[in-house]
Amino acid sequence: MKRSFSRLRMYMVSMACFLLLFAGILSGCSRESGNEASAAAANGKEVTLVIGAYSIAKDALADILPKFQQEWKAKTGQTVKFQESYEASGTQARAIIGGFEADVTLLAMEGDVDKLVKAGLVKKQWRDTADQGMITRSIVVLGTREGNPLGIRDFEDLTKPGVKVLYPNPQTSGGAQWDINAIYGAGLKLSEKQGEKNPAYAKAFLEKVHRNVESLDKSGRASMAAFEYGVGDVVVTYENELLARIKQGKKYDVVIPEYTIKIENPAAVVDQYADQHGTRKVAEAFVEYLREKEAQTVFADYGFRPVNEEVLQANESRFKVPVGQFDISYLGGWDQVRKTLYSKKGIWYQVLAGL
Template sequence: MKPSLSRLKKNMWGMLGFLLLISLMLSGCSRETATEASAAPANGKEITLVIGAYSIAKDAMADILPKFQQEWKAKTGQTVKFQESYEASGTQARAIIGGFEADVTLLAMEGDVDKLVKAGLVDKTWRDAPDGGMITRSVVALGTREGNPLGIHDFTDLTKPGVKVLYPNPQTSGGAQWDINAIYGAGLKLSEEQGKKDPAYAKAFLQKVHQNIESLDKSGRASMAAFEYGVGDVVVTYENELLARIKQGQKYDVIIPKYTIKIENPAAVVDKYADQHGTRKVAEAFVEYLRSKEAQTMFADYGFRPVDEEVLKANEKRYPIPSGLFDITYLGGWDEVRATLYSKKGIWYQVLAGI
């Protein structure tokens, strides 16, 4: 006797209900396991470290991360897996504040780490680390087409009619703030040659350069991509970014202006998330490893100026110091720079508005 249609339906719904119950049980176990794994102390066989970095660090990280994995495995027997995110520095900082749970961050400038401090994610003592919390240095440089067809030698050449200039937007890119700081600071240095340090002269100089802007991109990496696609005559960027692209086969002439700024790039443990994930021990070890001679040598191979003095000395021929090099203190420090250049009525926004 064949079962009735109603009985078949009851059996079908019963089976579906049973399968749904099993699915929910398995799902619950999976979520519990994932939660336990993220909160587990660094003594299991495997741990995941989430890295939130600025875009220009990506190439060097491709070599550095596997080396750290090997070292940590040899020391502890534990396997480190990495989840990586690379964005413009300002964008990355906002993402972490917005809920991207990075255990460690590498950013373009200390101001972006300070945003994480204000958000309660990074401890205010992060600068107490060696070298003030910095892991790499660089300088703002100029990249031209191979052979430097327009004869670009300094920031003053960027003010000439017809020179098409690229640099990223300082609203999204920490690298762009270094670029603008360098140009504005060069204007201050030029004004000193004429008798006094004159902010009005420096602003006018920045305006002249910006009048030749061809592309205002999201990040330093985006500016490089546009330049390599054929946009513009000269790109204002990190020296290390140019050297890294040359290493990969791109054709550039690298110009180091007489007056340019020393860039310093920080790394820090994102304390709140590292503690939540149970990754503090490995996160602190990773940031410490970034200052090791091995990691500093790899950074140098990718065009960064090392913070380790021995590694820097070993690479001094590759990284000459321009005669007019200045640092952020020449501009009054980051607090002064943020107030005078990047506030809502600051110099940079006046330049954008043509005021």
């Protein structure tokens, strides 16, 4: 009896080992066939495109995605389904680097796409397209309560005692970096009026504004949400954020500073994941579609300044160019800005620490 029980136990152990081995083989097969299945789906009647975008693009994309679906279906007979994620630009870039397998990304600034290039996810040639990879433009403006009760006219008014200011955190938000670049650049412009382009003056100007900041939110969208809830007197934000809300019936005034920065927002195929998923063809078509008239018209309706020249001319009366507008090159380009403003010992962190 003992011998029979021993044999039975050995048989059960052997079977358990065999089943574990077989399960491992099946698991390996399923992993190997996963990409094949994904590629097969991409070449079949249905394809899923994963979008990782910065939060401010969400509303416009809600209208754009169905239009692209219709166009792609008419051209190819293939149905496109979308999986979407919206986060602050810096947060979204880190998520993609960390393993969120987006096929296409729309981010607030080219520096966040460059992070994906450094991670080996996006090719260095992503700018070798129309408009250097950009799909929308905007400017940094000031939003006030209806009627502008504090009489805000420029960035200088944000330094006055008692003025409560909102803008997001540049550690997580690309929009925040545009906001801070605009304020710092306005300080440089004001210093030039006094005789020379003076970084020390610009830093002091940024410090004065920052003293009046109520909170540093995660994203530009979060700052706008706080403003809508009644926090603060003035929000520093993208022009399109305010225009889109005014269109929805919100009662805000838009103040365009004399000196402000031109914002440019990129889109790119995340090459590694698009190739892995077998979605490159549709991903490239989608990014190209974002620059076409139909999509650009939607962007314009949501307050973005189009990169498509035809659509821009059709909306010329809506988008005034400020007399003192400057772009990122005025600050030395993004590499210089990252070094001087946002490095660990940079101007922004000195302002934050009160140094």
